[in-house]
Amino acid sequence: MKGGQSLSALRARRLGVVAPGAAFVFLRSDCGVCRSEGFDARAQVEIHHKGRSVTATLFHVISDILESDEAGLSEAAWQQLGLEQGDVVTVTHAPPLASFSIVRRRVFGGRIDDEGAREVIADVVAQQYSDIHLAAFLTDCSATPLDEPEMIALTRAMVETGDRLHWNQAPIVDKHCVGGLPGNRTTPIIVSIVAAFGLTMPKTSSRGITSPAGTADVMETLAPVNLSLTAMRRVVEREGGCIVWGGSVHLAPSDDILIRVSRALDFDAQGPMVASVLSKKIAAGSTHVVIDIPVGPSVKVRSEKAAASLATSLASVAQAFGVRTRIIKTDGRQPVGRGVGPALEARDVVAVLRGEPDAPQDLRDRAVTLAGAVLELAGAVEAGKGTKTAREVLDDGRAWKKFLRIAEAQGGLREPPVAPHTRAVTASTDGLVAAIDCRKLARVAKLAGAPGAPAAGAEIHKRIGDPVTMGEPLLTLHAETPGELDYAIAFLLGEPDIFMLTTP
Amino acid sequence: MKGGQSLSALRARRLGVVAPGAAFVFLRSDCGVCRSEGFDARAQVEIHHKGRSVTATLFHVISDILESDEAGLSEAAWQQLGLEQGDVVTVTHAPPLASFSIVRRRVFGGRIDDEGAREVIADVVAQQYSDIHLAAFLTDCSATPLDEPEMIALTRAMVETGDRLHWNQAPIVDKHCVGGLPGNRTTPIIVSIVAAFGLTMPKTSSRGITSPAGTADVMETLAPVNLSLTAMRRVVEREGGCIVWGGSVHLAPSDDILIRVSRALDFDAQGPMVASVLSKKIAAGSTHVVIDIPVGPSVKVRSEKAAASLATSLASVAQAFGVRTRIIKTDGRQPVGRGVGPALEARDVVAVLRGEPDAPQDLRDRAVTLAGAVLELAGAVEAGKGTKTAREVLDDGRAWKKFLRIAEAQGGLREPPVAPHTRAVTASTDGLVAAIDCRKLARVAKLAGAPGAPAAGAEIHKRIGDPVTMGEPLLTLHAETPGELDYAIAFLLGEPDIFMLTTP
Structure with missing residues (x-):
């Protein structure tokens, strides 16, 4: 095992690749450690440096952006390991993700108990779960809803994996x-x-x-x-x-990881x-x-x-x-x-x-x-x-x-930003507003850039029951970039039914 | 829209990043198109070149491995677009993955019909589904098994998305x-x-x-x-x-994409x-x-x-x-x-x-x-x-x-390869073989490198009912690299129950 360790030592290189919520490592496919360890592309590996470690998805590189004794690390991996230029890391197979067998059992009719929830959520928070594992967990919890004891178990596990606030007064x-x-x-x-x-x-x-x-x-x-x-x-x-x-x-930090998926x-x-x-x-x-x-x-x-x-x-x-x-x-x-x-x-x-x-x-x-x-x-x-x-x-x-x-x-009151690009969407007929599709409205606001672009979104001019005349604005789209405004408009052209109008 | 197109034109750069089954694109986070289009890290984008296009996952780069007018492409993206050094590509938002709404509906109790199956499988084959989408689809089909009409629909869709063989004779x-x-x-x-x-x-x-x-x-x-x-x-x-x-x-090429997940x-x-x-x-x-x-x-x-x-x-x-x-x-x-x-x-x-x-x-x-x-x-x-x-x-x-x-x-008979690294695993007591855990056996053979390493795997020396004496070999592990042999042995140390022995 010692021999394997020294073979797997590589010079860490900060590639500046940004991918929130997951760590990546890039290795030359002809490097010693890939050959000796048999690492496949997209394998899950563990990167170690001075007692710290991080689980990362491996990409093979067949070009000269890396030397064969270098490990190119994404920003998340670099920061979690606390690396500095010139540091040496070792790369090993990631240990089997034992807690995922709990999810697997549930997919086939099992249930999650307290201990199971604790193991799953601990691994989620430690970023051991890949997108595939996270998506399977969330999909299974939708397809077969959690029962009450499972929800309690999951809640407890989520509380325990983060900080807790204690107050001297009550009620809170x-x-x-x-x-x-x-x-x-x-x-x-x-x-x-x-x-x-x-x-x-x-x-x-x-x-x-x-x-x-x-x-x-x-x-x-x-x-x-x-x-x-x-x-x-x-x-x-x-x-x-x-x-x-x-x-x-x-x-309860697991939440933010589940949110991305x-x-x-x-x-x-x-x-x-x-x-x-x-x-x-x-x-x-x-x-x-x-x-x-x-x-x-x-x-x-x-x-x-x-x-x-x-x-x-x-x-x-x-x-x-x-x-x-x-x-x-x-x-x-x-x-x-x-x-x-x-x-x-x-x-x-x-x-x-x-x-x-x-x-x-x-x-x-x-x-x-x-x-x-x-x-x-x-x-x-x-x-x-x-x-x-x-x-x-x-x-x-x-x-x-x-x-x-x-x-x-x-930290001080601010003035909310104002979007530089706006476009009004008008009614194509006269009528009364019978319904508003909240899901499509949310979708168009997201396409316009919200919430990443804070000034982006939609401004609603009519409510259910309001009379509307042809050409009158129903909503105004706000965007921070012309590309996002175009993208939202393109979606609206295909989905014109955010406002449903009836003849009065 | 034209203005957006020209802003989004970038010099294609072959990064030599290998990731089977999925395309990736790397863009400087400060490049014009990221700013104008509001591309987030890990967004799904579409890359275009001369009438061809590919859906890719975007990574931001904040280092100088790329110029700000370059798009770094993974091998899959490069090959699907048929690019050559010096070509120019455009990058746009990926269109919403409409067929995934069929999967989403099914997660919440819906069913997939012929047309739905066709749309889902067509998008899977076109590599429009990310790992998250594929994992959700497969998990849902396990948590809520497909009924017969759904299986027929899915089978038909899978047949239709690939080549078909026709023979003059029967039976086949x-x-x-x-x-x-x-x-x-x-x-x-x-x-x-x-x-x-x-x-x-x-x-x-x-x-x-x-x-x-x-x-x-x-x-x-x-x-x-x-x-x-x-x-x-x-x-x-x-x-x-x-x-x-x-x-x-x-x-039926969708199969191989689903297999990876x-x-x-x-x-x-x-x-x-x-x-x-x-x-x-x-x-x-x-x-x-x-x-x-x-x-x-x-x-x-x-x-x-x-x-x-x-x-x-x-x-x-x-x-x-x-x-x-x-x-x-x-x-x-x-x-x-x-x-x-x-x-x-x-x-x-x-x-x-x-x-x-x-x-x-x-x-x-x-x-x-x-x-x-x-x-x-x-x-x-x-x-x-x-x-x-x-x-x-x-x-x-x-x-x-x-x-x-x-x-x-x-193409000609070959001699199967022989593994350079082997290790025998012996019985720790006398007994009769009562059971063999096929799942753990498969797991240990995989950890030893199979099937990627063709010579790797396990050789079984005992069958159910066989008598065993302490120290006698139960199985021999075969590996192509010392790292993989060590990895398989390490797993066996934690899971000693592949062979269950009973006192005769």
Whole structure:
């Protein structure tokens, strides 16, 4: 074995290849270690340097971009090994991925127990799972939904693989929306109301998974969200609330790895979703959580039955961890507010918080209802008085003041960017808006660049029931590059049914 | 759109990166097209050159291995576009993978119809599916097995996406084994017997999927198997039979793409497996097919019930295409013959064909039974006379003569390679062999390098029921490199239960 080790020593070369979430190594196919170890192209290998190691996918190189005693490393591999130019690494076969046999058994009818979930999630977080393994796991959890004990096991495993927050006060409140409804950006408003009322709401939010914006993307156009755990705690201790990106504080980190693959699959698996939602709340130390489930024909939850099943799962898994929940089903038939995309949604949020006369009423109503539910669930106001109290805190400017202080504490208020390229999409006939396809709307906003391009997205000009005359704008696309604008327009030409019009 | 096109023109650079089955493109993250098109790292893009195009996964490069007006292409991308040094390519967003919505619907309870199967398989063959998409498709087909109409649809789609063979004579016979039983290499013997008897058997075989050897890997150690369709036809017209690699004749080519991902998942999905088996037979023009299903606790088919379900699927899908089948369930409790791995299995095959006194009796018996079934199914001999006739053709040397002529016609007989590195694994106690774990045995043969390293694998010295004394060899590992031998030994140290011994 010693002989093999020295043969496998190679000079590390930083190739500058960027591929988030996975490590790659490039070796000359005629190098000694490829021949002696029998490494195939796309084999999983392990790279070692001074006690650290990383699992990487191997590519063979048959050109002179590498010397035969060099190992070309991607940025992820380079950084995880903490390498410097001139360092020597060894490359060996990756150990068999033992935990994947747990997934394999489940595909063929087995179940995942606590220990199994722990092994799978630990390997996911250690980036041992290739895209193929991750896709198989998520697909299986969709094709054969996780049962309650499995969801509890997965939630526990996700909590345990990351940091945890502990607070001296109680209750710690939180709120979550099972996404899929474009523009439903209530979180910054709710945090502002609830914190202004004196409760503690350390909110960690995600970035868009299969959607054109997550709350973290939206908030980032208004203030920094990549806060460390220490920085986040300082904000919450000072202001009673925050709105930060969950990924940067390392709570339940498996989530972000699964998100990348979910995005490519363009679907969410319910079990991992429940585990993922609740593990972040539990890791954040939350005791009382309100969950918004929008229901509509073209959002994530499409029927009352599906909403009921999800609500049951969320409530029972939360209960297993001692977390109190209130699940609120809301109207998910059409987008909320006017903007879809980080900066466009941020504008709507600010308009509601500032009480501007043309602020979107639907966004305001939803935020007040949910904030009211938080106040009631936490016992801060009597049952039945939540909505009224929340509205008062918003109307008298306390919420806006609180938002400004939170943004300041997170690093300073910013002006959301404005897209340099816009194009209006107009109605081709007269009619009444009968329906809006949220899925296609999200898709077009994503094609325009959201959430990666924060100014990109779509601005909605009409709502269900609105009369429309031919030539009138239905929506305006916003993009940061002409290529993305063209791409979104090209998609719209093939899918003209985002707005369904009927003759009045 | 024109402006976007010219911005996206880049000088093609052959990077010499080898990654079978998928194309990759490397672009400087600061290049014009990345900025104007908003390409993320690991985005799917389309590369165009003179009317050809290929879908590729994008990597960003932040070093000087590329100029900012260059596109670095992997070998697969370079070859599919037919590029030469100095050519210019354009890079655009890949169109949305429309057919994946069919897979997505199926994950959530939908079914695949004829048109859906055609779209999915066409995109798979065109290499539009990333590893994530392929893994999701195969996992879903395992978690929720395909029903009969779906298997028929998938089979038809697989037949239609490749070449087809048409023969002037009938019947065209064939034989298939649902793998998983190490060493079960009856095919070369059956083809030799059946062709010697005057029937036509144009056999195309696969390479090892999740196994340490496929028939094509084994035959390749004895004669060339990468024949073109024309060359294969010439062999069959002259000798009545052949044993060639199915992949090289482009019959049902989607199979080989799915195989790579199945291998990484280390499981086979029954529906795609049935479609894959039968589509090759139908595309090859077969009319009568005998199928061997070994049943045992550690092979692919583990119970009589699973065998019955598979047999029903195979028979009914075959019938839908007018192909007559006979399904034969065989003993799959232990490996067949002595060798596991391409060259080691080839030695057993030759020993049986030459009637050597120490030829493995079990391999001989199985081959004669299956060859007899082929003769009966095709109506070449009366029912009940098949086995006897097959045995005569083998015993009097006609089969061995036919094998030599076939090997000659395929390009000439070869001597199988011998591994330079071997190590015996001995019994740690006295006892009787109670069971042999075929799955672990296959795994250790693969770790030793099979089937990629043709001389690698395992040689079995004991069978179920054999007495063993402490220190006696149970198996000998063969490897082409010391690294692979060490790797296989390391696995054995952690998994000592390939042979289960009981006190006599």
